[in-house]
Amino acid sequence: MKFTGIVPALVTPFDARQQIDEQALGNLIESLIDAGVHGLFVLGTNGEFFALSEAEKVRIARLTVEAARGRVPVIAGTGAFATRDVIELNKKMTDVGVQALSVITPFFNAVSQTELINHYSAIGDASPLPIMLYNIPAKTGMSIGIPAVATLSQHPQIKGIKDSAGNFDSLVQMLRYRSDDFAVFAGTDSLIYWNLLAGGDGAVAATANAVPQVVMDIWNRFQAGDHDGARAAQEALRPLRDAFALGTMPSVLKKATDLLNVRVGPCRAPTAELDAQTVHKLEGLLSVYRA
Incomplete structure (x- = not known):
């Protein structure tokens, strides 16, 4: 597969027992495919991968593949600190039928750039599926440096990067290594339009859970050459993104998805649901999407 377009980073729906x-999940997937998305990204940061067992991760990937029914590709997050653990989970994800893998940098214990290159190279060597690098230093405590991107972009199985650092200058530097065989995706939703304008390939967009039509509008208008419309759609994401400060990730996104799209339930503890006062404030911020 080729990494391109708008690929929502799915939240993981839970019931009242946090199962x-x-x-x-099926309802969420249908809503996103109906909106015209180009793929589905599961088990990312907003998918609470850090709160899921390996068995649950494999189950979610399998359910997503089954629900997608080949209409769009499925990318599964498989990151872990240990190289061997990523390789083993990649084998299981390959068996359930995902089309690509996303591997976050090692976390908690920051490794050197040489160790990082060795980590990803070994994972790529062992993978039959294309791999998307995942850079989110605010959560992992380390970043994929530009020289590492330059090196890893040449690996035959590493086909792109999702950059969630939120630094446009860094994203532009990564675009120097973009090719037909290596895609550069915005992982920060405020940069979707700007990444496309700079020559990027698309976005892994968490806000699409709640407002898929707005996110798709950025892409569709940009492709049609309507830059004013694409910028307006990009700006329309601001109220939702500003609301994220109201709670612990991804509690606000999940409640916004409940209110604007389909019900996805609570987060897994210790992340708590929003209290009534905060929900009321959130509803006010989201009222622009109901106009």
Whole structure:
């Protein structure tokens, strides 16, 4: 597959007992495919991968593949600190039928850039599926440096990067290594339009859970040459993104998805649901999407 377009980073729906809600996951997937998305990204940061067991991760990937029914490709997050653990989970994800893998940098214990290159190279060597690098230094405590991107972009199985650092200058530097065989995706939703304008390939967009039509509008208008419309759609994401400060990730996104799209339930503890006062404030911020 080729990494391109708008690929929502799915939240993981839970029921009241904080167990995986299969029906809600199916409803979310249908809403996104109906909106015209180009793929589905599961088990990312907003998908609470850090709160899931390996068995749950494999189950979610399998359910997503089954629900997608080949209409769009499925990218599964498989990151872990240990190289061997990533390789083993990649084998299991390959068996359930995902089309690509996303591997976050090692976390908690920051490694050197040489160790990082060796980590990703070994994972790529062992993978039959294309791999998307995942850079999110605010959560992992380390970043994929530009020289490492330059090196890893040449690996035959590493086909792109999702950059969630939120630094446009760094994203532009990564675009120097973009090619037909290596895609550069914005992982920060405020930079979707700007990444496309700079020559990037698309975005892995968490806000699409709640407002898929707005996110798709950025892409569709940009492709049609309507830059004013694409910028307006990009700006329309601001109220939702500003609301994220109201709670612990991804509690606000999940509640916004409940209110604007389909019900996806609570987060897994210790992340708590929003209290009534905060929900009321959130509803006010989201009222622009109901106009």
